[in-house]
Amino acid sequence: MRLVGSGELRGKQALCAYWSAALVKQPDLSFVVVDVLHGYGMMVITYRNQHNALAAETLRFGTNALVVEASACHSKG
Numbered sequence: 001m002r003l004v005g006s007g008e009l010r011g012k013q014a015l016c017a018y019w020s021a022a023l024v025k026q027p028d029l030s031f032v033v034v035d036v037l038h039g040y041g042m043m044v045i046t047y048r049n050q051h052n053a054l055a056a057e058t059l060r061f062g063t064n065a066l067v068v069e070a071s072a073c074h075s076k077g
Helices: 012-025
Strands: 031-039 042-049 054-061 067-074
Touching: none
Parallel strands: none
Antiparallel strands: 031 042, 042 054, 054 067
16 A cells, blocks of 8 residues: 555655554554664664565664665565
């Protein structure tokens, strides 16, 4: 289910609106972490969602240790 037309969000307000809509449309949303991989300035979290679809989220961190970019890939499950 795509909630963002371009697949891209910018800013805290857009992120909040995205998750608000996602939780309304998927009240059974859940995640089971499969693995967490660490790299230089980044982290990849693999997990399975409530439909048992495998997904991976990549987080890139800035010099202040805050996330500056995130991306996600999902299997069709």
